[in-house]
Amino acid sequence: MAQAELRKGQAQRPLSPHLQIYRWTWTMAMSVLHRVTGAALYLGTAILAYWLVAMASGPEAYASAQWLIGSWFGILVLFGYTWALMHHMLGGLRHFIWDFGRGFGDEQRFLLAKATLAGSAALTILIWVVALVAR
Amino acid sequence: MAEHRFDNGKSMRTPMARAKGLGASGGGTEHFWRQRVSAVANALLVLPVVIIVAMIAGRPQAEAVAIVSHPFAAILLALFVVSIAYHMRLGMQIIIEDYVHGKGAKVAALIANTFFAVLVGAASLFAILKIGFSPLF
Numbered sequence A: 001m002a003q004a005e006l007r008k009g010q011a012q013r014p015l016s017p018h019l020q021i022y023r024w025t026w027t028m029a030m031s032v033l034h035r036v037t038g039a040a041l042y043l044g045t046a047i048l049a050y051w052l053v054a055m056a057s058g059p060e061a062y063a064s065a066q067w068l069i070g071s072w073f074g075i076l077v078l079f080g081y082t083w084a085l086m087h088h089m090l091g092g093l094r095h096f097i098w099d100f101g102r103g104f105g106d107e108q109r110f111l112l113a114k115a116t117l118a119g120s121a122a123l124t125i126l127i128w129v130v131a132l133v134a135r
Numbered sequence B: 001m002a003e004h005r006f007d008n009g010k011s012m013r014t015p016m017a018r019a020k021g022l023g024a025s026g027g028g029t030e031h032f033w034r035q036r037v038s039a040v041a042n043a044l045l046v047l048p049v050v051i052i053v054a055m056i057a058g059r060p061q062a063e064a065v066a067i068v069s070h071p072f073a074a075i076l077l078a079l080f081v082v083s084i085a086y087h088m089r090l091g092m093q094i095i096i097e098d099y100v101h102g103k104g105a106k107v108a109a110l111i112a113n114t115f116f117a118v119l120v121g122a123a124s125l126f127a128i129l130k131i132g133f134s135p136l137f
Helices: A026-057 A059-070 A072-099 A106-133 B015-020 B030-056 B061-068 B071-099 B103-136
Strands: none
Touching (some): A026 A059, A026 A072, A026 B061, A026 B103, A059 B061, A072 A106, A106 B030, B030 B061, B061 B071
């Protein structure tokens, strides 16, 4: 009986190839990054909520939130959060272009994908430089 | 549309279901549309919010409160936290539906997703309003 030889959780039906089979392309990488940055921002909103609640709670609560966020780890997370925010925003704008039926050409797709990454890196650095210089 | 399906007119859908055009999800394009509308709001709000947060960064609590309690800043921040909480609930729902296949686990994850988004949104909104109204009391 073939049925008896089936191990638990083993799929016997033909499965379509998944991520690890395909050669990575710019469009595929940016698609994955859009989802990953979205999920990261999802978790990151808890930090935003914590920061705002601490601010509303009083000077002591805010001081400890500042100590946590101002630590080298906090700064690292905040820098990553800035990049994720910019990348997800530009990825979203790319989706808007596609929603209007544009930007699907062979070269356009890859140009948009590369612009998303270059743009998010540039915007992140710009924000941090401006924020630090304006201080 | 049913007439373009490969089973050629053998659809199990009722004429009413076809007329409504809401598909298997029962929601049609509603989820997609809400995701896009909230995305437009997020894109418009993100720059002012980044500027406000950068202005606050590194200042003591009293100065931070002074900035956030300005109606302009408070309204922008309030709109932003509501919009992102709504948008992220929609987005995480798609991720859960893609990767969580067990029915019980999926329902549990979807409920947890809603709870998390509402918690983050409500807590942030309350904090902004409390700070915003604080100079009045």
